[in-house]
Amino acid sequence: MQITVTINGKKYTEDVAPDLVLLDFLRAHGCYSVKRGCETSNCGLCTVHLNGKPVLSCSVLAVRADGKSVTTLEGLQKEAEEFGGFLADEGGEQCGFCSPGFIMNVLAMVRELENPSEQEIQEYLAGNLCRCTGYQSQLRAIQKYLAWKQEGTK
């Protein structure tokens, strides 16, 4: 099937197999930040933005992205560095394998929720698994990042 997908601002028109998932399509186009951590849509590692909304790219067929715009961490390098700096200052990236999907969801949350409470943050990100950190340092990083963003908008 022929599809046209915009990846990080660049348009691609290609023939793809109908059963190709978006995750594999993106990695084939050099978006190596997109990771696979499971086969059951449980881990959140493959989170990308489809027309600005976070989706699990393992559970979206590439053909479903036809005519749509996909953003991966490769397309959000400035934001990745900004929030990633807070994460790094807590030591909260550890092995880093879950970081791209987690950061994509954090950035989606920041757009979607205004002043999220601790409970709202934890619930929004509950689908992003991490085996290294115990999540505490990630929460500290998010709260510091949100405070920094608030400072910036004053």
Added chain:
Amino acid sequence: MSYVNSRVRKKDAMSLVTGKPVYTGDLIPQNTLVVKLLRSPHANAFIEEINTAAALKVPGVAAIFTYQDVPTSRFTTAGQTYPEASPYDRLILDKHLRCAGDPVAIIAAETEAAALKAMNLIKVKYDVREPLLDFTKAKDNPILVHPEEDFKALCPVGADNRRNLCSTDVFEVGKVEEALSTCDVVLTRTYHTKANNQAMMETFRTYSYLDEYGRLSLVSSTQVPFHVRRILSNALEIPKSQIRVVKPRIGGGFGAKQSAVSEVYPAFVTLKTGRPAAIVYTREESMTNGSPRHEMQMTVRIGANKDGVIKAIDLYALSNAGAYGDHGPTTIGLVGHKSLSLYGGVEAARFACDVVYTNTMNGGAYRGYGATQGIYAVETAVNEMAAALHMDPCAIREKNMVLEGQVMRTYYNETCNSCTLDKCMAKAKEMMNWQEKFPAKVLENGHIRSVGVAMAMQGSGISGVDIASVEIRLNDDGFYTLLVGCTDMGTGCDTILAQMAADCLDCDIDRIAVRGVDTDQSPYDTGSYASSTTYVTGMAVVKTCEKLREKILEAGAKLLDIPVEDTEFDGKRVFCPGKDKEVSLSQIGYASFEGHNRCISASESHSSPVSPPPFMVGMVEIDLDPETGKVEIVDYAAAVDCGTVINRNLATVQTEGGIVQGIGMALFENIQYDKFGRMMNNSFLQYKIPTRLDAGKIRVEFESSYEPTGPFGAKSIGELVINTPAPAITNAIYNATGLYFRELPIRPEDIALGLLHKDEN
């Protein structure tokens, strides 16, 4: 000192958080063969016939290998120092399939689709036998997991394949039976811990190719590159000189990757076909055929007097090795050494164990490595003893805990040179407000808030075995290259070793470029396991820096044309105090690259005769709903003595992460098999690891002792921190319900039913 004990960012942090392609799976070249394994559906079977003719006709299939094609030397995939304690009990592919998922055929194809299509076309006739699944019945069972004649144990670990024994051992200090007979109270309790999957986010994966010299080169997600080189040499029957192993960034290990789980398959394909080959385990494969924590059943006999003095502990542990003996004989040792030694003053202690083969997935190394299981059993028994004596569980520990200066008779007679366990207890009580919260109170909604406590220890490297080497080179312009052989798997060791080097060399940390690991280029290191990196490799860094400083002084003195005794080095220059004579490090660096016979570099190795234990106290506050039995973690207070903290951020995150893994072990995680021996919960959908909603609040404080044999006074942190949640949560559940649950995980239904039966009685 400016970097040690501070909060330095990890050197690789920004590349990780911006999603750079730095992991094995991101580096696989184009046109690499995709390797897939046909796995056995049976837990105990022999291959009678195998026909690959139809499968080989699938377009894109490059090769299919069966047991008839592979070398016949048995080996172990356990990454350990030679001679390995783990028996040589496996082949790359074997006619005898000893657990569900054991590989039947290796398929290499141009695409994954072709490999999977071919997999479905391989015809196998199995002679299916009854599997041995119950590890409590394995010893001397007529079903033999390893009936083969060429089963081999390199070390005298008590292995006997005719009895399904992987290893057996016993040690005793004092006279246990005599001591128990004089106690006011003796309790006998049996505990059962389950197999847990490490569930690192990056599954097992490896790619291999023949390099420009025709040598077999691997890029693999491994904690043990040098051991992998030897394991491949054993398995493939090729010289070690023909093998190179490179470790890129690793997406977590927790011990799983201390076994060569995925390496042999693509390596064999590359050797046979000459082509690059890669295997990326699915999550399902990582769950069904990984290297999980050994399931154990432990019986504790503990004796104490009415005043709370513990006089004797007798511990027997039965461990399920599964189908292969990886890490079986070594893991079990820690069950005894690292639990009994928390109670330094006991009159007598004994530890006996059996490790048995069954037709379940083989175990491996998982953070804590037996100490986790042993500490759960002994700490729970101590809590039960406290209850029997109507004592506060903290008070019984304050009476009996190991103290600095004590000789630890159950820990190779090592003297406890650094220990603030007593301070950790005081600190944890203060953090948790224990006096106020112990044992429990009922909330208005009927939920019960209760607290629980446990202590823990671990080691720092394997004494007399682990070796770490580093090399530091001075380059032009005066920057350094730090070459390490230990493997950063997200833990941050590349960074903490650079912190130590920067302090030893009085320089900015950015002046130190770190590189690891490539077995062709890195200095030898046993690898990152057994909580060895900070303590053992760290000391190698300190020694290397001392040597390098001497060489820098010599070179500076020569350039200044003055005796070396008159010079000093302050990190930026070599100078003569009181005289106007100096030469910059940059000048020394440039000069060392021109026209003489001494480039400036130093390399030292370190091995420690002791393995000083880090200690901690963990206290948990839970919220228990007596109607449903649901337990939520409200608060976790951890007071940790890891010696000097090298990086406060990383040590804190290690602690938080370890505690949450321990919470998973206590409440959720359990590898389960059906009656045929097939793993039932083989995905994250069914095998639940804690999410951020399950973790509660975790607070970490350090009560640092100073370890005289460690770098900057440091011990270790990585494994210790997983050991307190299971016993502390078990204790908190008792304090809420009056019931002791002696099998993990403790599920809501266990608690709800337990309360129901308690009411009925």
